[in-house]
Amino acid sequence: MIKVCFIRGKYLNNFEGQNYLFNRKDIQFTAVSSLFPLHRRFPFPVQKLTSPVDLPFFNRGIKYLGNRILGDSHMLFGLDELSNKFDVFHTADPHYYYSYQLAKLRKKNLIKTLIATSWETIPFNNESIGKKKLIKHFSLKHIDYFICHTEKAKKTLIAEGVNGRKIELVRLGVDLTRFKPNFVNNKNITILFVGRLVEEKGILDLYEAYKNIKYQISNLKSLPRWQAGKTKILKLRIVGDGPLRDYLLDHIELDKLIDNVTIEQKDYEEMPKVYEEADIFVLPSKRTNTWEEQYGMVLVEAMASGLPIIAYNTGVIPEIVGSAGVLIKEGDRKNLFTSIKHLINVGEHRDKLGKMGRKRAEKEFDAKKTANKIKDIYIKSLI
CATH class of the missing domain: 3.40.50.2000 (Glycogen Phosphorylase B;)
Structure with missing residues (x-):
């Protein structure tokens, strides 16, 4: 021994x-x-x-x-x-x-x-x-x-x-028996972010993209299939804490999104259920002079849970995610907005990426x- x-x-x-x-x-x-x-x-x-x-x-x-x-x-x-x-x-x-x-x-x-x-x-x-x-x-x-x-x-x-x-x-x-897929096509869509609430994690970019998509849905301008009475309820779930928490809470209230955006903290034992309840995982991490995404365990957890991933192409994110996600040039908010909107609209693509992620997790993680x-x-x- x-x-x-x-x-x-x-x-x-x-x-x-x-x-x-x-x-x-x-x-x-x-x-x-x-x-x-x-x-x-x-x-x-x-x-x-x-x-x-x-x-x-x-x-x-x-x-x-x-x-x-x-x-x-x-x-x-x-x-x-x-x-x-x-x-x-x-x-x-x-x-x-x-x-x-x-x-x-x-x-x-x-x-x-x-x-x-x-x-x-x-x-x-x-x-x-x-x-x-x-x-x-x-x-x-x-x-x-x-x-x-x-x-x-x-x-x-x-x-x-x-x-x-x-x-x-x-x-x-990760423990693949705990982090596992929940391939259920819900009428409602939940976008999930897990991480520190700091600028380099890209939470402000994600919030801005979500807000713009939410406003488009409300105005019925950008999602034609929802105009036929198939309106989805779009939610943003933020799990984490950090110095931007109060800033985000203030803007959520000002933007009248209290019913749609939540910020919460969870014990690690609760995280598998959090992923199971989500539909899309987003991590738009950015580089600083002294830090970049070194691994992104949340990416591994999301893949194991069968979630499609959208992330900035920084640090080791491409090495971890491979082809099981949508990788975007760092700071490209327009492409972030477009990519999230696409996965909201196209359930088949969500399912395909989710299954690819699970397969990659089983092989590599x-x-x-x-x-x-x-x-x-x-x-x-x-x-």
Whole structure:
């Protein structure tokens, strides 16, 4: 039996965690988080350690100060005390402070094997602060193996000097028995967005497109088949939270769309039902200088749920979605509007894309297959 310590600090979550449900006869798996991780309940043992990010007054100002002093605020107090209790330590991106803590232990041979999952798709990112750059490159040097979930992340590591033979490409998947299609042609159409309510996720572009389509429906100008008494009720369901929440709520009220647009938060356990109740999934993510869509688990969840996808062609979105969605040039609001309207009108195209997405999820994004591949990497790392 291999004893694995899986370190994610504050960002321990179940959408990644569902890929680590091993047979307990093979892998004894323990996760390490900060005191207040993203989710509350997990299907595996979790050991919580104190971190600066747990401080009640931790905000952007404190984070900035912590990054300047430490290089990164995601330190985990007491992490070194676990060094002799596990065979494999599996950390996240090398720029996190807890990855640096583990890399120092690995350099001293106080831990046997150090593996890191690297999501980053922008070469030499997270290096604007001198200390953070030192942390990142020290960690890169002392990590034994890397797991990347995309080709773009793998190429980024290689560009930063990592030997490609140390990198394994493994798709992150979902539980296909929970995220499954509900191929029912409803008279009503629900457009779904899941993600942080920030500008780079494209929520404002989506809201604008929805509003324009809704007004056209109300005026019976653009949807001829609805003029024959087949008017559809078009809803926009937004699941997530973030700084744009109040802005959106204000505009929903001003635009008199309170009955048509909802903003809500859901536990991850509730998300399969959310996808089942939707008809079209939209993710118009945009690049920034320091971020682009690195994976988009919501895209995988949507495909597994048999939803047609419309997204901007940015980051790794084309690598994840493939031909199972409609990809649009970033920021092309007119095409976003047209594409959404087309899928509203043409149910056959919705069904076709949805079935293609499910088939792609079964082939590429099955969490059980991912767990087996990761188990093999753990075994290989100890040989």
